Amino acid sequence: MSRYLSPTLTSLKPYTPGEQPQDRSYIKLNTNESPYPPATAVVEAIQAETGRLQLYPDPACTALRQAAARYYGIDPDEVMAGNGSDENLFFALRAFCDETHPLAHADVTYGCYAVWCGLLHIPEDVIPLEEDFRLDPAKYYGRGETIVIANPNAPTGLALPPEEIAKIAAANSDNVVIVDEAYVDFGAESCVPLIHSYDNLLVVQTFSKSRQMAGARLGFAMGCKELIADLERVRSSLNPYNINRMTLAAGIAALESTGYFNETRQQICETRAWAAEQLARRGFELTDSRTNFLFARTDRMEGGALYQALRDKGVLVRHFSGPRTSDWLRITVGTLEQMEILMARLDEILGGP
Numbered sequence: 001m002s003r004y005l006s007p008t009l010t011s012l013k014p015y016t017p018g019e020q021p022q023d024r025s026y027i028k029l030n031t032n033e034s035p036y037p038p039a040t041a042v043v044e045a046i047q048a049e050t051g052r053l054q055l056y057p058d059p060a061c062t063a064l065r066q067a068a069a070r071y072y073g074i075d076p077d078e079v080m081a082g083n084g085s086d087e088n089l090f091f092a093l094r095a096f097c098d099e100t101h102p103l104a105h106a107d108v109t110y111g112c113y114a115v116w117c118g119l120l121h122i123p124e125d126v127i128p129l130e131e132d133f134r135l136d137p138a139k140y141y142g143r144g145e146t147i148v149i150a151n152p153n154a155p156t157g158l159a160l161p162p163e164e165i166a167k168i169a170a171a172n173s174d175n176v177v178i179v180d181e182a183y184v185d186f187g188a189e190s191c192v193p194l195i196h197s198y199d200n201l202l203v204v205q206t207f208s209k210s211r212q213m214a215g216a217r218l219g220f221a222m223g224c225k226e227l228i229a230d231l232e233r234v235r236s237s238l239n240p241y242n243i244n245r246m247t248l249a250a251g252i253a254a255l256e257s258t259g260y261f262n263e264t265r266q267q268i269c270e271t272r273a274w275a276a277e278q279l280a281r282r283g284f285e286l287t288d289s290r291t292n293f294l295f296a297r298t299d300r301m302e303g304g305a306l307y308q309a310l311r312d313k314g315v316l317v318r319h320f321s322g323p324r325t326s327d328w329l330r331i332t333v334g335t336l337e338q339m340e341i342l343m344a345r346l347d348e349i350l351g352g353p
């Protein structure tokens, strides 16, 4: 135990991010980054901004929020920018939950929700997914507490249609329903259009997965004006300059690079279909992923052992040790070449296709 840590934090369990190894070069399929570089306009926008680093960035993120408003067809007051989705989600929990106002979330979902509950002393209401990892919307009706749903979910890859999210929002009208759409650009449908019908709906998106900007740290929280104003109060109470100049410029350029955005996500979806078929041929069981990763298991080898064997051969995937997930691997969809190497290494490990 630390001599210095506040006693209220002694049981805090931090999030374990996917490895970012520096020792050798791996085929990195473990943190759901894009295998493609950022759009040319993004790189140019960042370069143009470097000469102005002596000045603070715009704390209101005006130009970026206007670009977001144009892109999503919403009002600039209905969107807030955060230092990645992680920051926006943290602000939301800080704003809407506390020691006596719990957060409801699935048992198998993004691990940070539980970590932030620990840091902020928020009680958790953990709602188990079904046996096959589907989320039963009816279990979320009338909870009387803040809810967060990753849609599509991680690491399961499964998505709910917006109509189902709408029913959950309607059945919890006195509480905020947060929809974490980190993976929505890979074949699911966004709930952003619903923010005008449900004033308790907060939709969070990120530039990390589908816009080649994980290293720039940028995400949006979108909801009705009152909800965004509440979040702004929290943001401005912690760090009003949370988005740096280069990221502000990069975000606008990325939103305008629609051609590149559509080409790269289309490519990921095609590679996902190819890799899913290859894995199925090798006897893997897979969920119906609507994301840039596959969630897979096989009777041919236990999950942890397969993860380690792939690592030894220079391919990094993600393995979660939880009781329901320890037999599964989460495999980021990389380039076709990377996925071909993955299949070759799997055949070496498993002794043939």
Ligand SMILES: *Cc1c(COP(=O)(O)O)cnc(C)c1O
Binding pocket: 083, 084, 085, 086, 087, 110, 150, 154, 180, 182, 205, 206, 207, 208, 214, 217, 218, 219
């Ligand atoms: C990656 C991810 C995030 C965090 O995204 P950042 O914008 O990089 O902070 C949040 N939620 C889910 C479900 C994610 O997969």
